Amino acid sequence: MKLIVSAMLAGLVFGSGLTVSGMVDPIRVLNFLDILGTWDPTLVFVIGGGLSVYLPVYYFMVKPKGKTIFGADCQLPxxxxxxxxxxxxxxxxxxxxxxxxxxxxxxxxxxxxxxxxxxxxxxxxxxxxxxxxxxxxx
Known part of the structure; x- marks a missing residue:
């Protein structure tokens, strides 16, 4: 049950982040891919923001222990x-x-x-x- 709740919360946070950052707008994403035209670098900053939160948690909490916050084994590739x-x-x-x-x-x-x-x-x-x-x- 804890895993289902944590997955739902993670999905909610992810969806909220996408909405707040404007990444749910296909035009913004297409403009990111249009390097020679109307390039919009916003996606780079969204990715950077996500990595700045994720990487410290992964390297200092998840990787050394091999466990999630709820104590389940991490299934890393x-x-x-x-x-x-x-x-x-x-x-x-x-x-x-x-x-x-x-x-x-x-x-x-x-x-x-x-x-x-x-x-x-x-x-x-x-x-x-x-x-x-x-x-x-x-």
Missing amino acids: TNSKIDKQLLIGSGLFGLGWGLSGICPGPAMTNLSAAQPELIAFVVSMLLGMFIANKLVGR
Whole structure:
């Protein structure tokens, strides 16, 4: 139960942060990707702000203990191999993000607006995740 509550709180904080920073606006994200046109560096500062909070917590609390705040084991990735599956997956993610201007976090945050485009995006994203899991055999 603690893990469900902490996951819900983390999602709420994440969604709130996206909203406050304006990263739920696809135009702002597309402008970040438009380096030669109307480049907007705001996303760099949002990422920097997130890392400035996360990195000290990770290096001083999580990594040495190997446990979460609630005492559960951390499931940190051990695979550092760059393979075809990773490259294709990250390429598809980046292509989807670049074409739509929205990634999964902001899409879920904006879902409450009930815009048909966002609903189509989330349904397509979930369908893609389902198909990928079936293809990989998980």
